[in-house]
Amino acid sequence: MPARPQHTRLVIGIGNPLRGDDGVGALLAEQAGGRSVQQLTPELAAELGELEAVLFIDAWLAPAGGAPQLVEVIPAGAGAPDTHRLEPAQLLAISQALYGRAPAACLLQVPAHAFEHGNTLSAQLQAALPQAQALMQGWLAHHA
Template sequence: MQSPPPCSTLIIGYGNTLRSDDGAGQKIAETVESWGLEGVSSLAVHQLTPELAAEMAQSRQVIFVDVYPNTGDSNGVQVTPINPKNSHSPLGHASNPQSLLALCQVLYRVTPASYWVLIPAENFEFGESFSPLTTQNIPRALEEIQMLLSRVEDYARS
């Protein structure tokens, strides 16, 4: 098996673009793709599927982008490292990043550094526009992604 390129990052933005704020993950993946950064690729997908593990195995770092329902406790972007040990079933349906990372580890014996970038959301009704809360946090999520990308570049240089 080939080792992943030294500075590769895969962005996976997911959610339903027809459910208002839920489409923000895909929007961010498309934005990052438009930057045209070397060693960075992006996928905008409706949902996480087991087939994504093959793409992940070719990357040094994977950044998942999604939304979380705003409950009023927190209204900011959250960045969380992902650990495959949090998954209950590595070979089952990969419907969350932990399961998908565990599947990548089992099938390809590769565990890329993985993060979850979560954007607060409040509108999941049918529609294609974002709420003010989600709209104001998209640039913040992009800044967090840029910081994660620079960490990989710093690691590759050392």
């Protein structure tokens, strides 16, 4: 019987913590004991192939009044991926193609408003943070 992976779930925060609201993914991933990356790269596919579930967290240019949302991500490779920046669906498709499996995946999109240099989150994002944290905690509880 094959060995079960040590970690069956992972939270990946996407974004640059030195670009204002873009750092929300790193902040939330740290709170969940996950990891952060400035962008998704093909090298992550091998790790995903060992997981049961993954939660991606990213800043989102939402319409006015947009709230944090959790959406399912299905492996999809719309055309040839840009090897410098991948979307979660493309990374899952690479994992599926190379390793024969991809984990169940969701994307937590947090509405972002300011991307200036610095590590301060906008007031609008700070107001949405409790809802984003609740969505993340719900996902973690479901994938315990």
